[in-house]
Amino acid sequence: MSTVPPALVVRDLVKRFGAVTAVDRISFTIPAGATVGLLGGNGAGKTTTIGMIMGLIEPDGGEIAVLGHPIPRERDAVLGRMNFESPYVDMPHRLTVRQNLTVFGRLYAVPDLKARIARLAADFALGDFLDRRAGQLSAGQKTRVALAKALINEPDLLLLDEPTASLDPDTADWVRGRLEDYRARRGASILLASHNMPEVERLCDEVVVLARGRVEDRGTPADLKARYGRDTMEAVFLDIARRPRAAAAI
């Protein structure tokens, strides 16, 4: 039996915003080294879930354990081993890309920071705008900087919120390759919120499908396709999204 704890355990997680229950008792696990997709239509609760795992949003109930450590009680033990990318969390606009990466690298006490930034700049092709202010970048350039920032501390658990949403197809494909390289090199675990079903099929070992804050279904992409009698995750997603709610909860 493996002694390596799961990268992430979420149990009965709840978040309410006034009358809206954004996350309604969801549970899932990311085994060490696995990539799990968090799927669901707009407003399903994906970003709120990631926010709670990162400690940016306080849950109303449930438990979270990152790399074997309960959060928030033992957050200090794992903060340096996790990181995230989200289009909703902006970087200081007046700092250049290099300055931003330097600030984040220092926060994580990254050794040999200059070399690390040079490596990330090469990996994510940031060279043309490394010394430009973050506020002057295009959406796609910002996303690549956000991914570089997310990998600056070589996290064991990486939380990605629609990492290719603003990228052109060529760049998106290339970024997926970078994520695959990183995962293979580091043995990292990834939680990937995405609306891009080919991306999910390519990267995810397992998916959790949310609707209105609840887990609607889960499984490997192959299992789900077989179970729904579909050839693609896109078709599975549409089947789940369009089925009558009352029959759905598991």
Ligand SMILES: Nc1ncnc2c1ncn2[C@@H]1O[C@H](COP(=O)(O)OP(=O)(O)OP(=O)(O)O)[C@@H](O)[C@H]1O
């Ligand atoms: N700060 C907030 N205050 C009030 N309601 C919120 C807040 N944040 C999220 N919500 C609500 O919680 C629900 C879940 O939102 P969330 O952003 O987690 O969904 P999502 O699955 O990430 O959606 P999308 O695919 O559109 O990004 C939505 O109904 C949203 O309107």
